[in-house]
Amino acid sequence: MINIVDLLLLAFSALRERRLRAALTILGIAIGPAAMVAIIGTTEGYTDTIVNQLQALGQNTVVIFPAKDYKLSNNDVNKIKKLSYVNDITPFYQSRGQFRKPDGTSMMVTIYALDLNLLNKIVVGSKLAEGGIPPQSLYTNCVVGNDVVISKGIKYYDVGEAITVYIPTMKGDKLVISSVSFRIAGILAPYGTVFPVNPDASIFLPLQAGKSLLNIKDYSGIFIIAKSAEVVDALVNELKSMYGDNVEIVSLKEIAKTVTNIINILNNLLFTVSSISFAVAFTGIMSTMFTSVVERTREIGILKALGYSSRDVLMLFLYESIVMTLIGVIIGIASGVVGAHFIAYRPLRIAGSWTVVSEPKITYLLILRALGNSLMVGVVGGLLPAWKASKMVPVEALRYE
Amino acid sequence: MSDEVIRLVNVSKVYVSAGGVQTWALRNINLLIRRGEMISIMGPSGHGKSTLLYVIGTLERPTSGKVFIDNVDTTLLNDEELSKLRNSKIGFVFQQYNLINRMTVEENIELPLIKLGIPRSKRKELVRDALLKVGGELSWLNKRPVQLSGGQQQRVAIARALVANPPIILCDEPTGALDSKSSEVVLNILKKLNNLGHTVVIVTHDPNVASIARRLILIRDGSIIGEKFI
Numbered sequence A: 001m002i003n004i005v006d007l008l009l010l011a012f013s014a015l016r017e018r019r020l021r022a023a024l025t026i027l028g029i030a031i032g033p034a035a036m037v038a039i040i041g042t043t044e045g046y047t048d049t050i051v052n053q054l055q056a057l058g059q060n061t062v063v064i065f066p067a068k069d070y071k072l073s074n075n076d077v078n079k080i081k082k083l084s085y086v087n088d089i090t091p092f093y094q095s096r097g098q099f100r101k102p103d104g105t106s107m108m109v110t111i112y113a114l115d116l117n118l119l120n121k122i123v124v125g126s127k128l129a130e131g132g133i134p135p136q137s138l139y140t141n142c143v144v145g146n147d148v149v150i151s152k153g154i155k156y157y158d159v160g161e162a163i164t165v166y167i168p169t170m171k172g173d174k175l176v177i178s179s180v181s182f183r184i185a186g187i188l189a190p191y192g193t194v195f196p197v198n199p200d201a202s203i204f205l206p207l208q209a210g211k212s213l214l215n216i217k218d219y220s221g222i223f224i225i226a227k228s229a230e231v232v233d234a235l236v237n238e239l240k241s242m243y244g245d246n247v248e249i250v251s252l253k254e255i256a257k258t259v260t261n262i263i264n265i266l267n268n269l270l271f272t273v274s275s276i277s278f279a280v281a282f283t284g285i286m287s288t289m290f291t292s293v294v295e296r297t298r299e300i301g302i303l304k305a306l307g308y309s310s311r312d313v314l315m316l317f318l319y320e321s322i323v324m325t326l327i328g329v330i331i332g333i334a335s336g337v338v339g340a341h342f343i344a345y346r347p348l349r350i351a352g353s354w355t356v357v358s359e360p361k362i363t364y365l366l367i368l369r370a371l372g373n374s375l376m377v378g379v380v381g382g383l384l385p386a387w388k389a390s391k392m393v394p395v396e397a398l399r400y401e
Numbered sequence B: 001m002s003d004e005v006i007r008l009v010n011v012s013k014v015y016v017s018a019g020g021v022q023t024w025a026l027r028n029i030n031l032l033i034r035r036g037e038m039i040s041i042m043g044p045s046g047h048g049k050s051t052l053l054y055v056i057g058t059l060e061r062p063t064s065g066k067v068f069i070d071n072v073d074t075t076l077l078n079d080e081e082l083s084k085l086r087n088s089k090i091g092f093v094f095q096q097y098n099l100i101n102r103m104t105v106e107e108n109i110e111l112p113l114i115k116l117g118i119p120r121s122k123r124k125e126l127v128r129d130a131l132l133k134v135g136g137e138l139s140w141l142n143k144r145p146v147q148l149s150g151g152q153q154q155r156v157a158i159a160r161a162l163v164a165n166p167p168i169i170l171c172d173e174p175t176g177a178l179d180s181k182s183s184e185v186v187l188n189i190l191k192k193l194n195n196l197g198h199t200v201v202i203v204t205h206d207p208n209v210a211s212i213a214r215r216l217i218l219i220r221d222g223s224i225i226g227e228k229f230i
């Protein structure tokens, strides 16, 4: 039996003779695991971050928006409140506004008017950094997101100060931009951008402000907090049967599920794409090894004359492709890891101001998958040429003189 | 231990070309070679000398007939068993040396030992011994074959053939590529190996070369047509 170390040394000796060709083949092999680790590692990192963000927002929240010409009223609020799955409920008004900060920059904000006592249930985990929640009656008082008062580390507003926001409102049939001033009662601690809301760039007002200050006639929607995440589906079904097409129902749980599904599809797609580079490596190995076998016909004949069996010859050639594969896979995985960090280094802009920054997530499973794929490519791609080598008739090789 | 080392019984070898044309390279060969013999097989070009040597060396299976090595019927052995037998019992020397040029002299000579599974340090020792036996110099060990003269390369090839100490050494035109001086050196080495107990078979078309053996077999058209003892 030939010692495995000797097999490896013989393989190295053969590869060394055809350095350039071996190097190119190794490069071809490295591309597969590099692409796979870089791409999948990056997207899995993003996936984790996005899913975590969505889950942090709470899975109990369901939002309904009026659809078609339906108008949501207090009737609806009372009806829904009676459902057994519902814990808390608040209608809300929503508007977009723009304001100019003292440093001259302008900022888009989302303005919500709602039951402020439910704020930390709707924006789960939000905390006041300063000030307090204004009572419902003081509807010109607001709670602002952190980015509203702070810009590039400089705080421009304090609790008790007023800010003026420009809001599009309807005057009769005409859309006009009007300015509205609020008094800052509370400032939220930085929350981080979260799909589908950005609390940091939002202004929260008492419910009454919607009609009185923002000039919105009907509710923009209703926030419903279910008793638990488990009953969200049942609640959604009940709402569907109550309203049919009259409202649009959005549950964060559903969104998280959909996003996860989309990301999974994306991941599979990327996996397939990176698999193509493995196919390239496969043909690379195969043609390199076939060429090598043909060029080394005489060597094969000599080895057989010296007592090497067909199986030995097969192993010798197979080891050459395995050695190339192992070198390629190590280079590939290493550059994949570096590449993933390089890609993830730049924030991913998903929609509007929603950007995600995430460490790549390189799991052992991912590395094993890259390694496994490459090894399979190396073994299968090397097997046929090696088999051809082993079947070579020694005498024909030796007679050629 | 039996006296007989190689026995061919009614061996024929027929090559069939792609077009279906049959070439009878060997016809009904019967041959017995005793342990420690030195024997020349002589005949004109294309008359089956190499084929006979390859059949004896189990590199080629006969179309019919039997080939015994050390009383073992090699026609019944599989590829793995034949390889083992070649590895331990037969050393080949070819006209064109057949050294592997990317390997050093040392790596070339140790090839049979690697297959035998002999550990590295022991291999180095055996390689040195073999090289010294053929009058080689240790400074050759790290050279590539192409850095040596033809005669030197053939000596390296002989060292490789004998490094595993096989009882049989088969030579196909061992001096065919050498000048007369180198030829003489090589033939003397073969003679010396025979004196050391190896059975040596030399195939040649050159009567001068053939004459170093006591026993001479004449081959024509794949048949043995005569035998001489000198």
Ligand SMILES: Nc1ncnc2c1ncn2[C@@H]1O[C@H](COP(=O)(O)OP(=O)(O)OP(=O)(O)O)[C@@H](O)[C@H]1O
Pocket (backbone or CB within 6 Å): A396, A399, B015, B016, B017, B023, B024, B025, B043, B044, B045, B046, B047, B048, B049, B050, B051, B052, B205
């Ligand atoms: N693989 C093969 N296929 C067909 N014919 C072959 C094959 N190998 C050898 N032959 C034929 O067999 C015959 C014997 O060949 P062999 O090589 O044994 O002759 P030889 O005596 O060694 O000749 P030389 O002195 O030129 O080396 C020749 O006619 C040759 O053409």
Ligand SMILES: [Mg+2]
Pocket (backbone or CB within 6 Å): B049, B050, B051, B172
């Ligand atoms: Mg010949």
